[in-house]
Amino acid sequence: MKNLTEETQSTTEIFKGNVIALEIDTVRLPNGETATREIIRHPGAVAILAITTDKKMVFVEQYRKPVGAILFEIPAGKIDAGETNPLVTAKRELEEETDYRAEKWQRLTALYTAPGFADEVIHIYEATKLTIASNALKLDDDEFLNVHLLSLDEAKQLIGSQKIVDAKTVFAIQHFELNYNNY
Amino acid sequence: MKNLTEETQSTTEIFKGNVIALEIDTVRLPNGETATREIIRHPGAVAILAITTDKKMVFVEQYRKPVGAILFEIPAGKIDAGETNPLVTAKRELEEETDYRAEKWQRLTALYTAPGFADEVIHIYEATKLTIASNALKLDDDEFLNVHLLSLDEAKQLIGSQKIVDAKTVFAIQHFELNYNNY
Numbered sequence: 303m304k305n306l307t308e309e310t311q312s313t314t315e316i317f318k319g320n321v322i323a324l325e326i327d328t329v330r331l332p333n334g335e336t337a338t339r340e341i342i343r344h345p346g347a348v349a350i351l352a353i354t355t356d357k358k359m360v361f362v363e364q365y366r367k368p369v370g371a372i373l374f375e376i377p378a379g380k381i382d383a384g385e386t387n388p389l390v391t392a393k394r395e396l397e398e399e400t401d402y403r404a405e406k407w408q409r410l411t412a413l414y415t416a417p418g419f420a421d422e423v424i425h426i427y428e429a430t431k432l433t434i435a436s437n438a439l440k441l442d443d444d445e446f447l448n449v450h451l452l453s454l455d456e457a458k459q460l461i462g463s464q465k466i467v468d469a470k471t472v473f474a475i476q477h478f479e480l481n482y483n484n485y
Numbered sequence: 486m487k488n489l490t491e492e493t494q495s496t497t498e499i500f501k502g503n504v505i506a507l508e509i510d511t512v513r514l515p516n517g518e519t520a521t522r523e524i525i526r527h528p529g530a531v532a533i534l535a536i537t538t539d540k541k542m543v544f545v546e547q548y549r550k551p552v553g554a555i556l557f558e559i560p561a562g563k564i565d566a567g568e569t570n571p572l573v574t575a576k577r578e579l580e581e582e583t584d585y586r587a588e589k590w591q592r593l594t595a596l597y598t599a600p601g602f603a604d605e606v607i608h609i610y611e612a613t614k615l616t617i618a619s620n621a622l623k624l625d626d627d628e629f630l631n632v633h634l635l636s637l638d639e640a641k642q643l644i645g646s647q648k649i650v651d652a653k654t655v656f657a658i659q660h661f662e663l664n665y666n667n668y
Contacts, residue, residue: 306548306555306629317499317507319523322602324500324507329550337627339550340502342525344602365489366600367512367522372489373600380601411644413652416598416605417549417556418563419505419527424652444520446489461594469596469607469652476659 305332308339321345321380322420344422348392349378351410351474352402352429353485358451359478360432361471362399365446374450374460375468378424388412388425396429398440400449404429410477415469424470428477430485454478488515491522504528504563505603527605531575532561534593534657535585535612536668541634542661543615544654545582548629557633557643558651561607571595571608579612581623583632587612593660598652607653611660613668637661 308329317324323343331337352360365372379395381388389407396402410426441447452460457475460466466475478485491512500507506526514520535543542559549556562578564571572590579585591611598605624630635643640658643649649658661668 304629304631306546306631308548308550310550319509320521321523322525326502327550331627332629335627338503340504341551342505342602344599347601363489365491366597367491367493367510368524368602368604369597369600369606370604373597375600378601411647411655412650413655414549414552414556414650415652416603417552417558417651418530418561419525419551419605420599420603421551421553422599422602423552423650444514444518446487446515448487448489464594467595467597467606468600469598469656472594472596473652473656473659476656476663480659480662 307332311336340419342420342422344380344420345383346381346388347378347422347424348381348388348395349376349424349426349470349474350392350396350429351376351426351477352396352400352404352432353478354432354451357485358453359457359475360400360402361450361452363448363450373468374466375471376474378470389427392425392427392429397435399447401435401437401439402429402432403435405431405433413470413473426470426474454482490515494519523602525603525605527563527603529564529571530561530605530607531564531571531578532559532607532609532653532657533575533579533612534559534609534660535579535583535587535615536661537615537634540668541636542640542658543583543585544633544635546631546633556651557649558654559657561653572610575608575610575612580618582630584618584620584622585615586618588614588616596653596656609653609657637665
């Protein structure tokens with residue numbers, strides 16, 4: 303088994319923004335040579351597979367400036383400064399974006415979204431036994447979205463037609479399908 | 486249905502590297518206010534669900550500097566300058582990283598990995614009827630990895646134990662499970 307680890311020799315911070323930071327690391331490769339790595343630092347995020355009592359999944363439809371398109375995604379959001387428990391973030395985001403609360407929460411997994419250039423990890427939860435919180439969304443000032451409920455078949459059709467193209471959302475739909483009889 | 490689109494008012498390029506670029510866009514929100522968006526530009530990538538004739542999946546084990554860990558992933562790589570057909574990139578990456586060629590290729594989907602801050606799209610292919618290409622890997626100068634073959638059950642166990650934590654890889658394993666009888 304080969305040694306694979308790259309040792310950091312120096313780190314230069316290029317940019318620190320409100321959401322992400324960019325740094326360039328010089329690393330020592332397993333063969334002793336050096337190389338540079340362009341790295342995005344991200345505070346981490348949560349996403350929620352929320353399922354209603356009649357087995358519909360909750361989606362948000364939202365403009366995503368980086369890709370220049372309106373995407374169908376599961377509810378999600380980044381971890382705010384001071385939030386140390388991703389479950390707290392998940393409960394906050396689900397209610398803010400969809401006005402649903404869930405009686406039952408279960409951690410599904412935590413995934414790296416783009417480990418080739420970013421350290422973002424997304425904590426994914428399942429939320430069931432949903433109830434309406436307040437009949438009024440509490441979105442961030444710069445956040446605009448529509449909420450949709452879809453059956454598994456409807457969601458799969460939107461994957462097939464490439465209307466759903468967000469990786470975490472496809473993960474959640476596949477998880478729903480693989481465990482459909484348990485809901 | 487609300488209008489969701491954000492109009493670009495100005496774009497400032499902060500950084501342009503070998504792999505990614507960083508820009509800050511000022512946008513006009515649907516309510517007329519302005520906001521800034523920190524955006525990573527990425528050339529796009531491919532990933533390959535490669536399955537041997539005895540129904541084992543091909544994985545690569547590779548150090549990922551952004552997350553500081555050795556990850557189990559499906560073979561993948563970024564689209565090089567001048568590569569306009571992602572299938573060509575996929576065939577190149579599979580052979581370079583694993584020394585496998587495939588007689589049969591099928592496009593599965595294309596997914597955004599992190600649309601909240603990056604435009605990276607990953608084109609995912611299925612490769613079957615594998616043969617050994619040359620008995621010698623042709624890795625990039627700064628690329629070090631180990632190749633592993635795992636059954637579906639073995640791969641699922643590594644998801645359960647959080648040894649597999651890469652989003653595109655979990656997508657591929659779930660796809661393999663959902664279509665297991667077709668392989």
